[in-house]
Amino acid sequence: MPRLSQWIIRAALIYLLSGITIGALLLAHKGAPFLPVLWVWLPAHIEFLLMGWIVQLTLGVAFWILPRYWQQPRRPHEGYALIAFVLLNLGIWLVVAGTTFRAGAWVLFTGRLAEVGAVLFFAAHAWGRIVSREGA
Template sequence: MPTLSRWFIKTGMVYFVVGLMMGALLLAQPALGWSSRWQVLRPVYLHFLFIGWVTQIIMGVGYWMFPKYSREKPRGSEQLGWAVFVLLNVGLILRAIGEPAMTLAPQSGFGWMLAVASLCLLLAGWGFIANTWGRIKAR
């Protein structure tokens, strides 16, 4: 298994564990008597599960298992693959910080963080498509 695929998959599993813990905290909130302010973590929880876990697992397995691009570059551009990994995770972390901050204090000036996070996630998606598209071909 390529190193990049291992990083995608292991990082995805970390997001899965953290997402499950956040989900458990959100469900336990009423029983613990916590204020409803913890609901600001709901979008972070969903992003961690759907982008952090599911998307990273898909990208890691896709990078590893899709048909070879060529003999010289069997998986396309490794540099682009690493750029996708970095952009995806930077976008998720910025989102995890910026979303609750903007909800709790809209005047706090963290809006730029959500814009940069969205741009990082968009570029990661485009990068994955650009790197994988040539590997999807008829035999």
């Protein structure tokens, strides 16, 4: 597993832990109310688990496991995948700032924009690796 996949997958696991900790507190609060302000964290729970865990893990595994080129560089445009990693995580935190921390609609918009950028950069990296064994 390449170093960048290790970073991305470890980040995904951390988001999983963060997301389910918030989720467990919310579920417990549903059963035995103890802290109503917890509901403010619902968007963070969703964002951490959908984008931080599921999407990020998928990208990390794809970077590792998609077919590699026969010649160097085996994984083309690795820098694009790194930019995708940075943008995705920036996006997640801006979305959480815009929702849970109510930093404003433009912060939320910028976060979503960063996430779109992350996907585009990752696609630019991965597109050429989505091939058969014959390279077609």
